[in-house]
Amino acid sequence: MIKLNSIESLQKFRDSITSTRTRQGKRLISLCAGSGCGAYGTSGVYDELMKELSLQGLQEQFEVKLTGCHGFCEKGPIMVIYPDGIFYSQLKKEHMAEIVEKTLKTGELVKARLFKVESTQKKVSLEEEIPFYNLQKRIVLGNNGVIEPTSIDDYIAVGGYTALEKALSKMTPQNILDEISKSKLRGRGGGGFPTGVKWKTCARFDGPRYIICNADEGDPGAYMDRSILEGNPHSVVEGMIIGALAIGSSQGYVYVRHEYPLAVKNLSLAIEKARDYGILGKHILGSRIDFDITISRGGGAFVCGESTALMASLEGKPGRPRAKYVHTVEKGYREGPTTLNNVETWANVPIIINNGADWYCSIGTENSKGTKIFSLVGKVINTGLVEVPMGTSLRTIIFDIGGGVPKNKKFKAVQTGGPSGGCIPEAHLDLGVDFDELSRVGSIMGSGGMIVMDQNTCMVEVARYFVEFLQDESCGQCNPCREGLKQMLDILTRICEGHGKKGDIELLEELGAMIEKFSLCGLGTSAPNPVLSTIRYFRDEYEAHIKDKKCPSGVCKPLFHYEIDKDTCTGCMLCAKKCPHEAITGIKKEPHILNQEKCIKCGICYDNCKFNAIFIK
Amino acid sequence: MANKITINWDKIQDIIEHYNSNPENLLMIMQDITNLYNYVPPEAIPLLKKKLNVKESLIYSVATFYKTISLEPRGKHIIHVCTGTACHILGAVKIMDAYKEELNIKEGQTTEDGLFSLEGVRCIGCCASGPVITVDKEIHGGLDRSKALNILELYKRSSERGEVERG
Numbered sequence: 176m177i178k179l180n181s182i183e184s185l186q187k188f189r190d191s192i193t194s195t196r197t198r199q200g201k202r203l204i205s206l207c208a209g210s211g212c213g214a215y216g217t218s219g220v221y222d223e224l225m226k227e228l229s230l231q232g233l234q235e236q237f238e239v240k241l242t243g244c245h246g247f248c249e250k251g252p253i254m255v256i257y258p259d260g261i262f263y264s265q266l267k268k269e270h271m272a273e274i275v276e277k278t279l280k281t282g283e284l285v286k287a288r289l290f291k292v293e294s295t296q297k298k299v300s301l302e303e304e305i306p307f308y309n310l311q312k313r314i315v316l317g318n319n320g321v322i323e324p325t326s327i328d329d330y331i332a333v334g335g336y337t338a339l340e341k342a343l344s345k346m347t348p349q350n351i352l353d354e355i356s357k358s359k360l361r362g363r364g365g366g367g368f369p370t371g372v373k374w375k376t377c378a379r380f381d382g383p384r385y386i387i388c389n390a391d392e393g394d395p396g397a398y399m400d401r402s403i404l405e406g407n408p409h410s411v412v413e414g415m416i417i418g419a420l421a422i423g424s425s426q427g428y429v430y431v432r433h434e435y436p437l438a439v440k441n442l443s444l445a446i447e448k449a450r451d452y453g454i455l456g457k458h459i460l461g462s463r464i465d466f467d468i469t470i471s472r473g474g475g476a477f478v479c480g481e482s483t484a485l486m487a488s489l490e491g492k493p494g495r496p497r498a499k500y501v502h503t504v505e506k507g508y509r510e511g512p513t514t515l516n517n518v519e520t521w522a523n524v525p526i527i528i529n530n531g532a533d534w535y536c537s538i539g540t541e542n543s544k545g546t547k548i549f550s551l552v553g554k555v556i557n558t559g560l561v562e563v564p565m566g567t568s569l570r571t572i573i574f575d576i577g578g579g580v581p582k583n584k585k586f587k588a589v590q591t592g593g594p595s596g597g598c599i600p601e602a603h604l605d606l607g608v609d610f611d612e613l614s615r616v617g618s619i620m621g622s623g624g625m626i627v628m629d630q631n632t633c634m635v636e637v638a639r640y641f642v643e644f645l646q647d648e649s650c651g652q653c654n655p656c657r658e659g660l661k662q663m664l665d666i667l668t669r670i671c672e673g674h675g676k677k678g679d680i681e682l683l684e685e686l687g688a689m690i691e692k693f694s695l696c697g698l699g700t701s702a703p704n705p706v707l708s709t710i711r712y713f714r715d716e717y718e719a720h721i722k723d724k725k726c727p728s729g730v731c732k733p734l735f736h737y738e739i740d741k742d743t744c745t746g747c748m749l750c751a752k753k754c755p756h757e758a759i760t761g762i763k764k765e766p767h768i769l770n771q772e773k774c775i776k777c778g779i780c781y782d783n784c785k786f787n788a789i790f791i792k
Numbered sequence: 793m794a795n796k797i798t799i800n801w802d803k804i805q806d807i808i809e810h811y812n813s814n815p816e817n818l819l820m821i822m823q824d825i826t827n828l829y830n831y832v833p834p835e836a837i838p839l840l841k842k843k844l845n846v847k848e849s850l851i852y853s854v855a856t857f858y859k860t861i862s863l864e865p866r867g868k869h870i871i872h873v874c875t876g877t878a879c880h881i882l883g884a885v886k887i888m889d890a891y892k893e894e895l896n897i898k899e900g901q902t903t904e905d906g907l908f909s910l911e912g913v914r915c916i917g918c919c920a921s922g923p924v925i926t927v928d929k930e931i932h933g934g935l936d937r938s939k940a941l942n943i944l945e946l947y948k949r950s951s952e953r954g955e956v957e958r959g
Binding site for chain 2: 210211213214215248249251392393394395396397398401402433434435436471472473474475476477488489490491492493494495550552553554558559560590593594624626628632637640641644648650755777778779782
């Protein structure tokens with residue numbers, strides 16, 4: 176086993192890996208094995224690829240890496256063949272023989288597997304030609320596609336742990352604190368609190384200090400933390416060690432969701448390997464510094480993303496938050512001074528140390544520096560993880576990178592910040608996304624969830640969905656959150672069921688203001704955001720539900736029905752075939768008839784009609 | 793309901809020892825017990841109390857606070873329908889409705905024959921592949937009603953043949 180007992184031995188080790196790899200000259204095939212691609216069947220593709228490589232005698236010339244998430248999850252499974260960067264997507268095992276035969280043997284492209292750019296309808300072969308990638312700046316996610324997350328050698332070979340070398344050999348703890356402060360890095364978990372200030376304050380208090388990585392990514396719709404932990408766990412480990420050096424801590428924890436088994440597995444392996452190599456544990460790289468990391472798995476409680484609740488959970492108790500009269504940097508975990516940062520924040524630390532605060536400050540806006548990863552999901556053509564400089568406009572993210580709304584439907588809103596965030600309408604699409612701009616329009620950055628909604632998303636129902644979520648996740652300690660959200664949910668449910676009353680909107684606003692003001696923790700104080708922001712921008716939809724008893728988007732079942740437009744219907748019989756309740760009848764090539772009594776409003780006919788002959792009324 | 797189980801006390805002891813009998817690890821200990829039986833058998837609580845030196849009330853408090861812990865037996869296969877925002881927008885409700893209808897149970901219940909439990913989960917982070925479900929540990933993405941029902945059929949059939957064993 177290799178034990179690296181000095182900075183020089185790590186450097187030598189890195190040199191030996193890279194020179195061996197250069198000598199072997201194997202070409203790299205990167206196959207995404209993140210959870211997203213995994214759900215579409217990466218493992219079958221991998222087995223077939225390995226089989227074909229050996230059948231066609233190419234196994235010595237290529238090295239296949241099962242990497243972490245490439246970000247373009249919707250097109251999974253994804254393969255990139257280096258050094259050119261040939262990009263194949265939506266792979267099945269049946270495609271492997273042809274890819275090996277043509278591309279790997281002779282360099283000929285397999286046209287059918289190439290990516291088609293929506294705007295130009297042209298097929299492109301390289302990753303860098305795809306708008307989804309070439310408009311991004313992937314400084315945190317960049318290595319995800321080229322390293323195997325289970326291999327510490329891969330991480331070291333691409334320059335991993337060089338920031339730690341620098342911090343250990345050339346910087347004092349104060350230098351590190353100053354550099355992070357100067358970089359203006361702000362917490363990526365939601366609050367946007369300046370990381371440098373947090374670290375400096377924590378370092379001032381005595382006692383065993385603790386470092387925590389918050390990987391309890393509870394925001395439904397956001398998964399960048401999962402992707403970093405699955406794809407590049409060592410970047411988080413390295414960030415935490417540097418944090419420990421700066422603050423003076425010897426024990427760190429990663430609190431990660433139980434629902435992310437692959438992230439738990441890859442991170443555990445990373446910690447174990449780092450320990451074996453002497454990068455974690457006693458005398459890190461032969462220095463006087465001791466630091467180790469323990470993993471704690473969460474139990475599926477959204478409120479545990481709140482720092483005091485997370486620390487309670489880490490202590491083996493139910494995750495109930497406490498009032499922050501005394502901040503956790505002074506008294507946190509086990510009553511000791513604790514620095515808690517989110518996964519993405521920790522992953523930014525080695526980048527800042529390596530490139531310097533000045534370089535980092537050259538990216539982003541006045542008060543929000545660096546990049547931010549967004550999970551661009553919902554009703555958008557290119558879904559996936561998008562890393563862009565702070566200040567990039569919503570329009571660029573949704574329409575240029577995301578390719579806009581599918582099926583020629585109309586964009587309605589984008590929801591940012593998860594259940595604590597708000598919905599932003601089309602009028603604000605040119606907004607440059609950073610911490611301050613988003614709060615100006617009534618939403619928040621949150622952890623970076625970005626859910627696109629189209630004409631068929633009902634904003635009242637979306638508000639109801641979030642309040643139901645938060646009501647369910649409320650820990651129940653304080654009255655405003657526990658009772659207030661329950662009342663809000665009752666009202667919203669009533670509206671969605673067609674029993675809305677005059678004065679409901681005003682009552683929701685009043686309740687919202689109360690909950691915002693008097694709740695104990697961040698969950699409560701931000702809980703009314705989804706309701707208040709939808710009332711602010713989509714009041715007409717609330718009024719349609721309440722006054723006209725109509726759901727214009729066709730979501731709230733009691734408030735709409737489907738009809739077939741006799742003039743547009745071609746009588747193709749597809750809807751009649753697909754209807755699970757035999758509610759549609761008709762003869763071929765003649766307009767069909769929908770029996771309202773039988774219809775369960777499942778929407779299968781509406782989604783499948785190729786002629787837009789079925790409409791919502 | 794699900795069949796009565798026999799508890800392997802040695803395995804539970806091993807789990808507790810793996811976590812050094814540290815009461816801070818109570819939640820993870822219960823999660824590992826859940827991996828064995830799909831729930832935490834209440835019979836195991838006295839042992840936890842003794843080994844971890846904690847109050848019984850704390851154990852119940854933790855067990856009922858966190859969603860990943862159940863004190864009631866669950867089915868052989870657990871279907872988790874992701875109800876995160878992205879999946880919700882893409883039609884998770886329709887998937888949940890299809891399962892409720894087909895299995896004739898409500899969310900949070902187990903089928904008469906003890907084969908399936910139906911549960912909602914708040915996001916498994918596969919937001920780009922929505923709507924998504926997991927059956928035991930397998931992830932299935934890009935679903936609609938008919939694909940979702942096909943998956944159920946698959947598990948039913950392999951269960952009849954006794955092929956799908958819990959891993």
